[in-house]
């Protein structure tokens with residue numbers, strides 16, 4: 001018999017809605033599962049979102065105080081999908097209550113906060129997960145298998161970038177993402193976390209870095225109401241300071257000797273959501289870009305003069321793809337990755353199996369971020385050190 005797993009979602013914005021929809025879809029997508037997710041309680045400070053939680057998503061109840069949601073006896077797993085600065089108190093309370101916890105990235109907004117979350121989960125012995133959803137893209141999983149099989153030979157270079165336009169409009173509101181107390185760092189917390197988690201998933205640990213940052217749009221119109229990503233002010237509106245970085249770049253060395261370059265931006269005009277990587281080896285290369293999520297470019301070194309990059313289309317022959325679309329080259333979408341990660345985490349919870357990426361992998365990511373931050377001031381190469389002191393946890 002499937003195990004009933006009661007779910008609490010803390011914050012019903014973009015990602016809270018996405019995870020809540022995943023819970024609703026899991027039974028029909030994954031008939032062979034060990035659990036049945038139940039949307040027990042949603043916490044959100046906005047009344048309209050609480051109403052939607054019950055009316056449109058089918059949560060049994062919605063509350064304004066997230067502590068009440070965590071303390072509910074019928075909740076087994078807590079999803080932390082509120083703005084970054086709420087992650088740590090929510091995670092610490094969930095761990096103290098003995099609940100398994102899934103946190104959206106970046107887990108707090110500063111490296112030390114991610115480490116605190118990891119330590120709380122380790123001390124409480126609860127299972128944890130972090131929302132690096134791109135690791136679950138079927139063609140990214142295939143890329144990892146190809147690299148591990150030696151198909152690319154020895155990896156010599158990795159190029160990672162996440163160039164998004166979500167902050168490119170200078171009239172875009174000064175929402176929580178641009179404020180140090182609420183978001184922590186800027187693009188290095190928000191989207192470099194995706195790029196570094198992908199790189200470490202595909203190629204291995206990063207050992208040293210050097211980099212730079214810039215804040216391209218220093219002031220933005222002040223928000224009114226519960227605007228998240230999409231609010232827009234008027235030129236005459238009062239403005240406030242952007243307190244964290246819009247752009248960052250990084251050179252790095254991987255443990256296996258490969259070199260790497262990274263670029264992340266929320267203000268460049270042009271690339272709309274270019275979360276992309278290129279991996280180069282002695283026998284071949286791979287390239288993937290979220291904007292064309294259902295395509296993987298593969299170059300195989302041969303003597304054939306007609307050699308060149310081949311496009312591999314997504315399809316049911318790759319992990320998880322057939323859950324959503326049968327056959328070949330029938331595309332899947334971003335929320336499908338969220339459904340895969342939620343299913344995989346809940347399956348691990350239900351069967352007491354190991355799960356990755358957990359808070360441990362999130363610490364591996366912020367170890368790199370911390371070295372980058374130090375290099376901004378020292379203006380030199382910095383070694384990546386384990387901020388959690390090498391402890392493994394659960």
Ligand SMILES: NC(=O)c1ccc[n+]([C@@H]2O[C@H](COP(=O)([O-])OP(=O)(O)OC[C@H]3O[C@@H](n4cnc5c(N)ncnc54)[C@H](O)[C@@H]3O)[C@@H](O)[C@H]2O)c1
Nearest residue numbers: 011012013014015043044045046081082084104105131228
């Ligand atoms: N994995 C990804 O690709 C991805 C994508 C987007 C966002 N995120 C992460 O998800 C988190 C949320 O981002 P978002 O874009 O969904 O934000 P959002 O602003 O759309 O939603 C945040 C929600 O939290 C609610 N909230 C605010 N304060 C609260 C409180 N005290 N108690 C309960 N609810 C509260 C807000 O009312 C809102 O509904 C962030 O940490 C972000 O980094 C991850």
